Amino acid sequence: MTNKGEFFQALRDRKQLMGAAKLAHKLFAASPWYIDGVLKLGDQPALQSKPLATPKMDSEKVKTLESLKSFADQKLEETPGAKIEFPGGEVAAKEGALVGRKISISDKAKLPSWTNQNIKIIFYGESSKLGDPSQASGTRAAELLDKMVSAMKIPEDQVLKLLSEEKLEESSEFFESFMKGLLFSRPAFVVSLGALATNTLIGRKEKLTRIHGQFFPIKIESGDDKCQIQLMPLFHPDFLLINPNMKRTAWIDLQKIMSEFEISSP
Known part of the structure; x- marks a missing residue:
């Protein structure tokens, strides 16, 4: 080959015949820095980041939890230290909690x-x-x-x-x-x-x-x-x-x- 243009054209031709991975392996397998199978990122499509979807709580659940908290706060205020029972469970102030x-x-x-x-x-x-x-x-x-x-x-x-x-x-x-x-x-x-x-x-x-x-x-x-x-x-x-x-x-x-x-x- 007489010039760089012909050299690179030959590489491109071999790439089409052999594929990029095989060509790279044939050319650089003997080099200590070469790792077989490494992707050339420049050839890959750019990854698009997507924001994580924030889970939405059903409005009825929100209202129920808010009502439960209001009820518990009121009862714990009226009867400090007592356990407040309700269908499905009970709540009590944690020891040392700043409950008035x-x-x-x-x-x-x-x-x-x-x-x-x-x-x-x-x-x-x-x-x-x-x-x-x-x-x-x-x-x-x-x-x-x-x-x-x-x-x-x-x-x-x-x-x-x-x-x-x-x-x-x-x-x-x-x-x-x-x-x-x-x-x-x-x-x-x-x-x-x-x-x-x-x-x-x-x-x-x-x-x-x-x-x-x-x-x-x-x-x-x-x-x-x-x-x-x-x-x-x-x-x-x-x-x-x-x-x-x-x-x-x-x-x-x-x-x-x-x-x-x-x-x-x-």
């Missing part, structure tokens, strides 16, 4: 003396020792709570510490009165001190180690009067005295409330 509750009280409930509409935060704890001058540990616990609240730098007239020796039991006059006070005062937050107060206020048993520092919406209503308060569980000062290594954890929890008031920590 709705509390309805009588319009005849007694209004407590501590009510004040300037209050933004209420600390509530049940203890026979907390704040009791006759008990040294109670005095220390009260002092610790005072220091923690003072460090938050929230105006004193916006903070209330309710340290009651009376047990907060649902359906009791004391519970109704306490809820009446919250409904009247409408604080932004209630900090429940310890597991006893926390479990009573959220309406179910939870481990404080799992839910401390988290916010639970509590809806209170009496007739047409309604309000919603954020409840945050906190370790009891008595517990912090016994386990001083947990003081930092409690302080971190309180800083979450401080951030709502745009207060910088010292």
Whole structure:
């Protein structure tokens, strides 16, 4: 062959006679880089990408699921911790889930003396020792709570510490009165001190180690009067005295409330 044109024309002729695969094998089989059967992508038609079809749920199923969710949310709010049964199954709130509750009280409930509409935060704890001058540990616990609240730098007239020796039991006059006070005062937050107060206020048993520092919406209503308060569980000062290594954890929890008031920590 005298020139490149004749050479390439000969290759094209052989390609038509032998086929591209056989010609390539004959020419390059001895080369170490050649892999028999490799396709030349340039000879192949371009692949067209197709978007995956999004499965569509039947509108009736969507409505049914939405209705079921609404029903479950309402029932779990009214009966925290309970299982809600329906045809074909049951649902229950997962342990530690941030499920609040709705509390309805009588319009005849007694209004407590501590009510004040300037209050933004209420600390509530049940203890026979907390704040009791006759008990040294109670005095220390009260002092610790005072220091923690003072460090938050929230105006004193916006903070209330309710340290009651009376047990907060649902359906009791004391519970109704306490809820009446919250409904009247409408604080932004209630900090429940310890597991006893926390479990009573959220309406179910939870481990404080799992839910401390988290916010639970509590809806209170009496007739047409309604309000919603954020409840945050906190370790009891008595517990912090016994386990001083947990003081930092409690302080971190309180800083979450401080951030709502745009207060910088010292």
